[in-house]
Amino acid sequence: xxxxxxxxxxxxxxxxxxxxxxxxxxxxxxxxxxxxxxxxxxxxxxxxxxxxxxxxxxxxxxxxxxxxxxxxxxxxxxxxxxxxxxxxxxxxxxxxxxxxxxxxxxxxxxxxxxxxxxxxxxxxxxxxxxxxxxxxxxxxxxxxxxxxxxxxxxxxxxxxxxxxxxxxxxxxxxxxxxxxxxxxxxxxxxxxxxxxxxxxxxxxx
Numbered sequence: 001x002x003x004x005x006x007x008x009x010x011x012x013x014x015x016x017x018x019x020x021x022x023x024x025x026x027x028x029x030x031x032x033x034x035x036x037x038x039x040x041x042x043x044x045x046x047x048x049x050x051x052x053x054x055x056x057x058x059x060x061x062x063x064x065x066x067x068x069x070x071x072x073x074x075x076x077x078x079x080x081x082x083x084x085x086x087x088x089x090x091x092x093x094x095x096x097x098x099x100x101x102x103x104x105x106x107x108x109x110x111x112x113x114x115x116x117x118x119x120x121x122x123x124x125x126x127x128x129x130x131x132x133x134x135x136x137x138x139x140x141x142x143x144x145x146x147x148x149x150x151x152x153x154x155x156x157x158x159x160x161x162x163x164x165x166x167x168x169x170x171x172x173x174x175x176x177x178x179x180x181x182x183x184x185x186x187x188x189x190x191x192x193x194x195x196x197x198x199x200x201x202x203x204x205x
Contacts, residue, residue, distance in 0.1 A: 016046075031048070093125070
């Protein structure tokens, strides 16, 4: 039996719905709005927004007595470049708000390097950071590094990797990560949640 039971919250913003099954994946999502149309076939971990909440929630659950077969992070993402829409499995994820080259110069150690999730794949590069990108200058800067942007993916992938579990990041484009992105996200999140639920039924049944 899993350590964490349905509906239990152990920290602000974190909630596990259902019980961990060692033979099935754990779905990880930031907020309830993104998970609104999922059924109860798989356990869902709601982490709250941002890298700290995501890392802490996933680490807490994976430290339990029962671990899932894998981790699948589902959620919305902003498009940093024109032409990106729909649902995508992320090929590579990086942190856009950690200056890894500067830290290496200071310490001689590498921190927060990009994570390759689908070697040889053709999916997007995702940039993760504790910034909701809604300003055009930030969007243009990040577009030089990645195709999509979110606030949790790198943290989820890092913790899963540290735990030795397979991990997938699947993102549905909700907005264009520029002027008006917050309003667009609020208006589109329910439709995005329906698409993500359909992806789960089609790919994780």
